[in-house]
Every structure is written in C-alpha cells, then in structure tokens.
Amino acid sequence: MQSSRFLSLPVRWLASLMLVSASLAAFPASANSYPLPPEGSRLIGQNFFHVVEDNGGSLEAIAKKYNVGFLALLQANPGVDPYVPRAGSVLTIPRQMLLPDAPRQGLVMNLAELRVYYYPAGKNSVTVYPIGIGQLGGDTVTPTMVTSVSDKRANPTWTPTANIRARYLANGIKLPAVVPAGPENPMGHHAIRLAAYGGVYLLHGTNADFGIGMRVSSGCIRLRDDDIKALYKEMPVGTPVRIINTAIKTSVEPDGRRLVEVHQPLSKHIDDDPKVLPIVLTEQMKQFQSAPETDASVMEQAMQHRSGMPIEVNAYGIASTEI
Template sequence: MLVMAALASLPANANSYPLPVAGSRLIGQNIFHTVADDGGSLEAIAKKYNVGFLALLQANPGVDPYVPRAGSILTVPRQMLLPDAPREGLVVNLAELRVYYYPAGKNSVTVYPIGIGQLGGDTMTPTMQTTVSDKRANPTWTPTANIRARYLANGIKLPAVVPAGPDNPMGHHAIRLAAYGGVYLLHGTNADFGIGMRVSSGCIRLRDNDIKALYKEMPVGTPVRIINTPIKSSVEPDGQRLVEVHQPLSKSINDDPKVLPIVLNEQMKQFRAAPETDAQIMEQAMQHRSGMPVEVNAHAENANTI
C-alpha cells in the first residue's frame, strides 16, 4: 500500500528512471488505473500515463479499446527491462514501440512511446546504427514521391512542401538521423492517435511534449541504435530471472503478431535451457506477450508480473 501511495503521488507523465544497480536491467513500476464513468478511450488513458496504445492493450487483453468498461482496473505497463544495448545516446526498440534516452553525464534513462513505419515496402522503419545529424524547430515537410503517390491513391493531393503549422504532420520539432541520406527522422505529430502503433511513413513519431524534451536535451552527434527485439531477459542480482515479451512486428499483411513465432538467439536459448529457468513458464510468457517483465525462475509457483 505504501508503494501504491508513492506511485499515486508521481505525476502521470513521469517517464525518467534512475539506472538500475550493476547487473540489473529492471526499471520502473507498473501503475493501476481505474476507469471512470465516461473514462475515455484507451488512447486517452495511454496518453495520460505517457505509454503507447498497443502497450496498454497488450497489458490488458480483452479490454474494449474504444469504451473501456467503467470501474475496470487497467495495468499501466511502466515497468520494463532495459534493452541489451549500450546505455548511451538513443536506443530505439521497434518491437517495443519505445525509445530509451540515456543523457550523457546522468545516471538516468528516459523512456518514450513511439509510432513507427507502417507495414510494407519503403514505409517500414529499418534497424540501424547512426547518429543525430540535425535538429529543426517548426520543420517543413517535403513528402517523397512514394508518399505523394500513396496519398493520391486515397484521393489526397499533397503539395511539394507542407509548411510549418497545425497541418504539418511532423509537429513542431524534428531530429534527423544521419543514415540513409538523412531520410529518417524523429518528429512530433499533429494527431494524438498513433503513438505506440505502426502508422508513419518510416520515421519515428513521438508525442509533441516528448519530442520537444528530446529536442532540447539531445545534442547533434548523439549515437542512435535502432533494434528490433521482441523478447528481452535478465538475471537480476537477487537471482530473479525475468523475461519481457512483445508482439513481433508483422512482415506481411497476413501476419498475426499475436501468434507470429518468436525467434530466440543463442543467448536467449541458453537462458531458457538453464536449470534455473522454468521453460514452461517462459513458454507461457512467450505465448501471452504482455509486454511486461515476468518471473521465470524454476520452481516458481506462479508466472506473475512483478
């Protein structure tokens, strides 16, 4: 109860965490939200707590995304394992639909939900290792020929350049990445819906307050790693063995991410095969795909999120 009271005192949009102790990858704590009468859509609740729409949906299977039942209690997934990547600069995990920012000289990490490229063709956001090459406030948007063609197919004729302002889908701030000739950016949005989903033309989309904070704090030259890792694991200093499983990204329109196979690398296979791991509980976590850390220690009585 003391923990819950402390969490309740935090601002809903707090998303910066102290880095864990040596040997640990676990940060944050889940929050519980009671849906009020006329409590709004799941997207509105996700925005309140600054989490992604799909992350909230996966943490609460069966909830109505449009009209959550009044009085129901939702788990807000604010606990997570840090990605298996250097803790520097920006780490984007596409499968999580999250970005992790490790500010230089600080013992902290800030986590933001993101929208990424749509399924198919040149709209998919690629994995890469690069740097921040440029930052622009009030950017204009120059849609590519492919983007203009897609819009035209839906009856929308885009201008060659969309000026800064409320109609610009890039929002008020943009951060350009050096790789691929600078065509990929992190930017804001002029629409609330789509954070925590695959909605963009390949760029990485953040809520306006989030991109504003990144723009202000993150310097040009910051290293950026974009990975695609649907499953993470950790052996914590106290012996807890944890896995966090997200739905893998679809590769074709017929894929169902709820049942797509999750390919384990050699390190993850060794983690599962270790005598300290309950392989059955781990398999259940891989099927459930809640996007939250689950304890998989052998002889554990229950596979509960922590």
C-alpha cells in the first residue's frame, strides 16, 4: 500500500496550481543560477508547474523552455506522452535539487542525474545545467574522473575518431576526417576540453534540438548552445572538474528535514531497465535509512519511484513528497 505522502501529491499540485501558474509567465528559461544554501544544507531551487496547452509541443520543447533535461522531465512526470503531452495536463518542472556530495568548487558533474553544477570562484552561487552524456557501450561511455579544464575554443572543428567514423559508416554516413565549424558541426559554437585521458573528452554545444538530458553522445558532454556559451565565457582554464556517478543523494537539513533524491541508475548493458536497476547504497546512506528519524518505508518507495526530485522521509510523517 502506498504511503499517504505519495497519494497526496496530486492534491498538493492542484492546490498550488493557481499560485504557481501566475508566476510562470515571468519565469525565464535560463534562470538556472541559485544562491548557495546555508551551512549544513544541500537544498536549492524550487519546482514549478506547467499546464500543457493545445498544440503545446513535445516534452523536449517543454524541457527546453524551462532548461531542464528531457529524462529529468520524464521521470518527474511518469506516464506522460513524450511526443504529444495531453492538453490540460499539469507537468511538474523539476527545478529543485540537492547539491551533490562533492566539494563546492569548479565543475561537478553527476552522470546519473544528467546535470552539471558550476561553482564560480568568489561567488556564493551555483549554476546548474542539464547535459547529454555518452551512449551505452564501448568507448562511448562518459567516465568518472577528477581533472581540470585544459583548453577552450570558440567555433571548434570536429575531428571524429576512427571508431566514431566506423559507427557512422555502419549507418550509411561517411564522415570527413575533419568537420569544419558551422551549422553542420555537431559540437556547436563552443568547446571546453578536459585534461584527463589525453584531452579526448569535451564539454561542447550542439547543432541538434534533441538529446539534452539523455545518453546521446560519443562520450563527450553535450549542453544546449546558450548554456555552453555562458559556461565558456565564465569558466577559466584550470577550473577543477569532478565527474561522479551517483543515483541517490541524501541530506539532513538544518531544520531537521531528511531528504532523499533518487534518479534512475545508468544502464551498463543494453538489456538493462534503469527503472528497476538496483540502487547501491553507501554505508553513509544505509545509516541515513536505518536512523530512527527516517521512515525507511517511505525512503524505499522513493527508491522505487525514482522521480529525480527531493523527497521528505522524516519518520514523524508529513503528507507530502513536494518540498
């Protein structure tokens, strides 16, 4: 039997809709910078709601409007039609999150949540961007690493590797040795090179409208064009970069709230279903779950639901999953 916390969520949606919808018209798609939370807190941002209009476009178009990833929007709204969302339906826009359990400096990328967090030096803020990462299989997987930015280039050329050219050729596409800058270049207008692995991994833009917040690349990290432009302008060479792969994040907030945010784990094999892949808990997370202050059953439901949004799991019980 489901907890009342999960059953009550749609009621909270409807009760909040009148208040939230009035603010949506003024909500800019690029508003992805947040003040850092106070000491001991990891919670940033606020979720929003979107009412699908007639001919309201695809889920990808809505994701782009609010600058969130496609899969993040899909996980937050299970059952929604990704191609033609039903007019009148209310979508949750997942713009609230827990900061990753990593140093708040430079660039922190969590592959499992398909987001990158940028902590600009000397500022008490963090900017969050949705990303596309490497596809499943072989040399296309984006690896975890601790590295730094080694180079930045505007209007980059693309030199596809032999493996990439072979994959394209198998689909009937013969790539040139070098793709010049321009509208046909899949790297977009800006590229940021990482030092690790001989510099083969980059953050770059795209000439496609689809794929941000998905596993679509040949191993590099893909951002929407406006996002990589902003990151390119602000982030200097030498910036530390940490790439992690964590499907679950927990936090005990200063006010006593115990929060858990669960994403679908990345598949390791073609037959894997990320909706049901086991989520491995660290020893610290096991202690969080078994603590008397945590409702372990609600946390278990959150691990099954995998909404990608912070869920309150306090043992005393509050009838809501929305923070």
